[in-house]
Amino acid sequence: MITTADMEAWLQRAADVLEENKGYLTELDAAIGDADHGVNIARGFAAVVQKLAAQPGQPLGPMFKSAGMTLMSTVGGASGMLYGNFFLKAANVAGDRQALTPAELLAVLEAGRDGIVQRGRAEPGDKTMIDAWTPAVDALKEALAAGQPLPAALCATAAAAEAGMRATIPMQARKGRASYLGERSIGHQDPGATSTYLILRALADALADEDAKQA
Amino acid sequence: MIGLVIVSHSAQLAEGVRELVEQVVQGGAAIAVAGGTDIPDAPIGTDPAKVAAAIESLLIRPEVSDVLVLMDLGSAIMSAEAAFDLLPEAMRSRVHLCEAPLVEGALAAAVRAKIGGSLAEVYAEARDALAPKIEQLASWQHLLPAAVPLAEAAPEQADRESVELTIVVPNQLGLHARPAARLVTLVAQYDARVTLTHDGRTVPATSLNRLVTLGVRQHDVLVVRASGPDASAVIEAIEALALDNFGDPIEVTEPTEIIAAAVSEEGDVVVGAPASEGVAVGPAFHLRAPAIELEEGVVADTAAERQRLREAVAAVMEQLRTLRAETTRRVGAAEAGIFDAQMLMIGDRDLLDAAEEAIELRRLDAASAWNLALRAVVARYRALDDPYLARRAEDVLDAGQRVLRHLAGVPADALLFDPPEPAILVATDLRPSDVARLPAGRVLGIITAEGGVTGHGAILARSLGIPAVTGVGAVALTIADGQIVGLDGGAGHVWLAPDAQTIEQLRQRRERWLTERSESRKRAQAPARLRSGETIEVAANINLPGELETALLNGAEGVGLFRTEFLYFEREAPPSEEEQLEIYRDAARRLDGRPLVIRTLDVGGDKPLPYLRQPHEPNPFLGQRGLRYCLDHPGLFRPQMRAILRAAADYPVRVMFPMVSRWEELVMVDALIDEICAELQAEGLPFDEDLQRGVMIETPSAVLIADHLARLVDFFSIGTNDLAQYIMAADRDNAAVANLVSAYQPAVLRAIRETVEAGRAAGIKVSLCGEMAGDPKATALLIGLGIDALSMSPAAIPLVKERIRRLDMAEAKRIAALTLEMSSAEEIEAYLSDVEQTELAAKRMESEP
Ligand SMILES: Nc1ncnc2c1ncn2[C@@H]1O[C@H](COP(=O)(O)OP(=O)(O)O)[C@@H](O)[C@H]1O
């Protein structure tokens, strides 16, 4: 079972990783956007962690909801609205659960991904974070269906996100600020897809750690 | 007034737009801004919470009806959408995101909003705000690279081949739903692309919703453009239709809604039809289709979801088609027209396209997508200036919600009245089935938008003793749930927003009414004996078993007319023998030894049953009705007769046959009953072999051969409603002659006299069960004519009993004799009113010695 502590660990780790990679993400955004993605997202996740520390012991639904609302009001850019809706939709699925089965975790991530689509209306190939989310969720589904244990399945998830992130390089942006650049957006990696990869990597690491602890 | 919210990444830009706007409208705008973020090191950005707060700050202002949200770009759009999700459900329908350019749009919208523009106008103004700029800068276009204007060239070329027609709309009420529907239907028959342009807005002529929401009024100019193979032909056809006043009569009487809206409104009192006496005050609560909880879901298989939606729309189209057919048969083609319009409204490609787009693009589930598209259309209708057209919003909504219900698997005609506390029921109109399901104890009073004093709603309210005002018009539908309202069903008054003092007065009046009623009910328990000693039996007419209780409370000595149609209507198959037996037994049990006269099924072409294939009759009132129909359909009739015979084994149950005009019909019934008795005997089921039978005297023929009929039955029951109609050869549903249909016509009174004499001669009881029986003005006359028993609406019983007790037989005979001398219904009614007034005055004198 994946517990609230696991999810808190995930968000904590995501905040750390995004803080570490803040410069890198901002650099990516400088190429095809407005050079704020790293700063935005690191600030947002830091705020999320702070908020969580103030309200310990919540069930998963309220916890995700608070994360979503916080991201929406502290990130400032498009990604705040998108990751914000990710967590709001995830919260609907999680409800008042205190723990998730791997299948429920998949459902949570899938609902979150759909939330991003609902808000941003991007399709795969538009050079956005969706290009990382979609293959990642698919990979998790496949791995679980194949009976893989959760840590391995989440590794596959992160790997798929990474591949999706790399695949954005040759794409031409059709959504978001980068789309204003038209053809000139080709040849650059999408910052949002990159942060998505980092967040999913953090998930795999957080749960691998937990697993190690239990073992 | 329409409020504006400005959303921008930059707080300064948002403030700047506000500054510009306020300078132009000088404080005449409701405007709020949501610019930038509250994040110190990243002030440029947008915050949905801020946007939501700005929207709410306007919506709570009483003068703001709707809010238009304008935004800059990118994540500002997402923020606005996210803000929409954050708003309370109830507010959302008043919030509209607008794609207009921020600065130009805000200025144009604010100017329009300041002069009281409707939502549609403000919205259109904002969207078109770039037009003046484009025009002014057109001269600079030659400096642009050629590629840009080329994109525009294609449609222009198509336009060159198009045919154009300019119409000055002749219709008195403008291009409202009916003429617009005719136009849409016409255009659909041609292979052509047709658009209509009105006041700068162009819409496809295939969309009824778009067409009606153009808000075209009489004398407005409409430009029709057609292209494609049939372009000329369709233009010709449209021209012909326009010359024909779009199929409307030249002089139209205003649609009922407008009449209703014009009823005198004195302060907050609205006047409707006084449908059922009594005073009520309390929270209002609407009778409504069960609300559909929409759970916004994201779907994976959008194609399947679109299919699901299409199937639901198709199913609802079918429902509407059936409703139209039924209404045409029962009421008339004009009343059924609404369903035609509703079919066009929800069958509108435009609406379906918008919903399917929401499924495709936003991956919404069918119901949420449909709801979204529907709300947008409804908002467009609501925003129209013309109150008649704006009312059409309810029609779209009503039809559209059928789709939602279908998607949710809720039965098409389920209606619910489920207030948290006893409440005043508000409805458009009441159907018998609605009333049958009402929790009577929770209904303090009834207010309906439509219907008169003779509608189902009114009749049933009276029989249940619930105060009711009907036909108050569209205002009824604007009453909010929980709002305290008052009504006086005797006067037809409704207080929409009574102040504390009025509420208190109404409470006191209600108390008084209830006390008086319970006193008169108490008195009504005693038999109705004339001063001279004779007793008149007073019984109740019952439409639905639910009325039995009121009938007994009011002093009914039995049921003189138990209508059985309720058993057969609004269902898929006829009721079984067992089901009927149960209901008859139950009614008889509740009557506790008092007689129950069951009338066999009285249907015909005017009251068709869905599961019977009844041929269309050009003149249903003169067609196969009542007993005629039953004798011809033993499959339907036998179970009912068997159930009645069996119920009569244990209880004082009698049977009565409607619409008899020949002696042979009763002979045939007798034979059938004999047959059934033999059957029941063989089956070993108990039954009453001496079942008392009666015949309704309601055709002139029955009156004239009453002596023959009397030999075959145990009693007569005169049905004055139909009798008057047939004697006067006038249809009571035809407004032009309805006034002829009065039981006070000398011919009808003579028919009653003849019937009584025939009954007397044969030694059988003669009762009367038409509306006349419940009219205290007729009591003396009827008793003077020799009627033995009266059966009436339960509500009328106490008064009629009191009237009887004050009568003397000799006096009644004198009144009857005098009445029969008179040559017109007018004279008769005037005389009887006089008699009643004198009577009342005498009674008052007595009680105030
Ligand atoms: N419509 C969209 N759908 C999905 N992702 C989007 C969309 N618009 C932008 N993004 C993602 O957001 C990232 C940019 O985030 P950020 O820099 O925070 O926002 P902004 O563009 O407002 O500055 C992009 O790299 C892209 O992955």
Ligand SMILES: [Mg+2]
């Ligand atoms: Mg950016």
